[in-house]
Amino acid sequence: MDLLKEIKYLKEKKNFIFIGHNYVEKNILDLCDYNGDSLGLAKVAQNINKEKNILFIGVDFMAETMKILNPEKRIFVANKSATCPMANSLSPEKLLYFKSKFPNYSIVLYVNSTAECKRYADCVCTSANAVEIVNAIDNNNILFGPDKNLANYVKEKTKKNVLAIPGEDGFCYVHDSIENNSLNLKSFSDFNLIVHPECKKNLRDKSFKVGSTGQMPKFISENLDKKYIIGTEIGMVDVLKNMFENVEIIPFNNEAICHDMKKNKLEDIYNVLNFEINEILLDRNLINDSRRSIINMFKLME
Numbered sequence: 001m002d003l004l005k006e007i008k009y010l011k012e013k014k015n016f017i018f019i020g021h022n023y024v025e026k027n028i029l030d031l032c033d034y035n036g037d038s039l040g041l042a043k044v045a046q047n048i049n050k051e052k053n054i055l056f057i058g059v060d061f062m063a064e065t066m067k068i069l070n071p072e073k074r075i076f077v078a079n080k081s082a083t084c085p086m087a088n089s090l091s092p093e094k095l096l097y098f099k100s101k102f103p104n105y106s107i108v109l110y111v112n113s114t115a116e117c118k119r120y121a122d123c124v125c126t127s128a129n130a131v132e133i134v135n136a137i138d139n140n141n142i143l144f145g146p147d148k149n150l151a152n153y154v155k156e157k158t159k160k161n162v163l164a165i166p167g168e169d170g171f172c173y174v175h176d177s178i179e180n181n182s183l184n185l186k187s188f189s190d191f192n193l194i195v196h197p198e199c200k201k202n203l204r205d206k207s208f209k210v211g212s213t214g215q216m217p218k219f220i221s222e223n224l225d226k227k228y229i230i231g232t233e234i235g236m237v238d239v240l241k242n243m244f245e246n247v248e249i250i251p252f253n254n255e256a257i258c259h260d261m262k263k264n265k266l267e268d269i270y271n272v273l274n275f276e277i278n279e280i281l282l283d284r285n286l287i288n289d290s291r292r293s294i295i296n297m298f299k300l301m302e
């Protein structure tokens with residue numbers, strides 16, 4: 001069977017739109033109607049006609065966010081086992097423990113968190129707006145999770161009293177260790193380094209810009225005559241090379257791979273289209289509770 005041909009046929013026949021995160025494999029991203037960062041994709045879903053079915057290709061918390069913001073739409077995930085270990089490092093039990101221990105702190109959660117945790121947060125943020133959101137919160141004391149590196153970045157930029165939760169265990173294995181076996185920056189002094197805020201401080205301090213995968217194209221488009229080294233998951237390097245064919249762009253580390261993002265395969269997509277499996281179904285109360293913290297983020301950004 002020609003999988004690609006079948007997928008294209010079923011996509012049309014069953015009225016599906018494909019939305020994929022920047023880190024999925026290139027042959028999968030090529031099939032997507034939209035690609036982008038975690039928040040950008042949730043916003044895209046809001047503008048899609050209700051009659052369309054949405055297939056999300058990425059990891060589970062992103063699809064959950066999409067469903068929370070679009071409860072009336074049918075949203076499917078390509079591969080149900082594709083998850084984010086960093087998001088899973090903070091359980092609702094741990095979060096409630098910190099909430100009771102620090103009752104005067106506001107809770108800001110990175111969008112890379114479970115819906116079960118988002119329901120207890122005062123506000124959600126993304127890697128693109130974390131500093132802006134924490135600055136806008138009317139409290140100097142902030143519990144921030146689950147990424148300790150992003151928490152540290154936010155603390156540094158806002159000068160607020162930011163406490164990372166759950167603490168040492170909250171990090172992205174791809175970004176936290178991206179300096180291992182990476183290229184030697186000293187040999188590329190004519191390149192500008194752009195990194196994701198999930199990277200450690202040491203690397204952020206050496207960079208030209210720090211930002212989300214959605215912000216990286218903006219940084220490059222502002223300086224098209226420069227050369228760039230990209231410090232994030234390897235899939236993003238392909239996305240940027242595709243967007244800026246005449247700009248020299250190289251990866252900081254060829255082995256920076258998010259194995260969960262790469263779990264999404266053509267066979268999975270075919271199975272969802274053919275059998276209509278893997279639909280995201282969330283409890284109505286969970287949707288309403290967790291939606292509040294996401295809507296608060298939009299309000300604070302206005």
Ligand code: 13P
Pocket residue numbers: 022036037038039112126127128172196198211212213214
């Ligand atoms: P972005 O929102 O920047 O795409 O980041 C999502 C993510 O999981 C980074 O590792």
Ligand code: SF4
Pocket residue numbers: 059083084085086087112172173174175198233258259260261
């Ligand atoms: Fe999670 Fe890291 Fe993968 Fe992003 S790259 S989805 S933070 S494990």
